[in-house]
Amino acid sequence: MDAVSGDQIELMGARLRLRAPTERDAGFARDMYSRAEVTRFLGTHDWTETTHEEALARIRRYRERFGPGTGAWLIETLETGSSAGFALMKPIPFSAHVKDESAEDIEIGWHLHPDAWGSGYATEAARLLIAHARRAGHRELAAVTNPENLASQRVAARIGMIHQGPSNRYYDTTCELFTLDLSAPPQPTHR
Template identity: 30%
Template sequence: MARIFGDAHVRRFYPKVLTVEETNVRINLAIERARTEGFHFQAAELKGSGELIGLIGLGVLSEWVQAANPSHRTVEIGWMLAKEHWGKGLAPEGAREWLDYAWSIGLPEVLAVTAKENAPSQRVMQKIGMTYDPAGDYEDLRLDEGHWLRPRVVYRKRNPTS
């Protein structure tokens, strides 16, 4: 994961790359959140080989995102794959499995949030049947005014059985 989180191209829609130490903190947080929440972003592996290719999963939205737009539901879906695995349909495949899990535990809706400029992630959101919600857009207030990553877009998908 440190190689993936440390790759400037993979992280081009994030404010910075992560160090090994920061990656380890993220991994420990994911383990803790999975234990307390029942789910969180998890390692994604290729089925045949078990090769680590990134992460995919569900996560409870951070408090600052919920504060930026209180109408947001509390669970998001997300992914980050090593660049050598882009364009193979792996992000949508894994995300669909996580959506199935979300519906199986009775979540009424799942959000996806990304930088406005992140067209590749928005394409994945569309491929998994999410709908763009312009009313949910907000700004990442952790970034300076005018920062190109500050505008955020929101996609939603409702539980089909709700």
């Protein structure tokens, strides 16, 4: 179910609420993105964000991603109201060699705090985003993972995405590519 919160869309699940991040979430973002075990599979270089200013900048970037059928949401548990991570659905940047400027591919992704790993929250959040993407009229979603990020690859498979193999279409690097055709009826998925 979608609820409008200001100019943002809030997504509600059985255990989770996905909402627009605010500056009050900067402490959580700093804690999460300062951990090498979180950032090691995000991007093409080693990085962490350890300052409050970096966390605020990330929150601001995430808030700017909201558009028709896109966004970056904070994942909150309904039971405790605690933050678990971030879920993203946004235009994905093509690699420099890709010249298909008529297309805009939409990426789905999830970044979870280590305290939330193994809880099924990434899967539930991704399913909420998929339902939102269908309502927004997106035709396909892409997910890319570092080749070594087996946990995210399992989430992609669990939500019904098809593994396309290694690809260098996005981010100027080779990633494992997963796609989901949203024009097809939803398939039953397993936890």
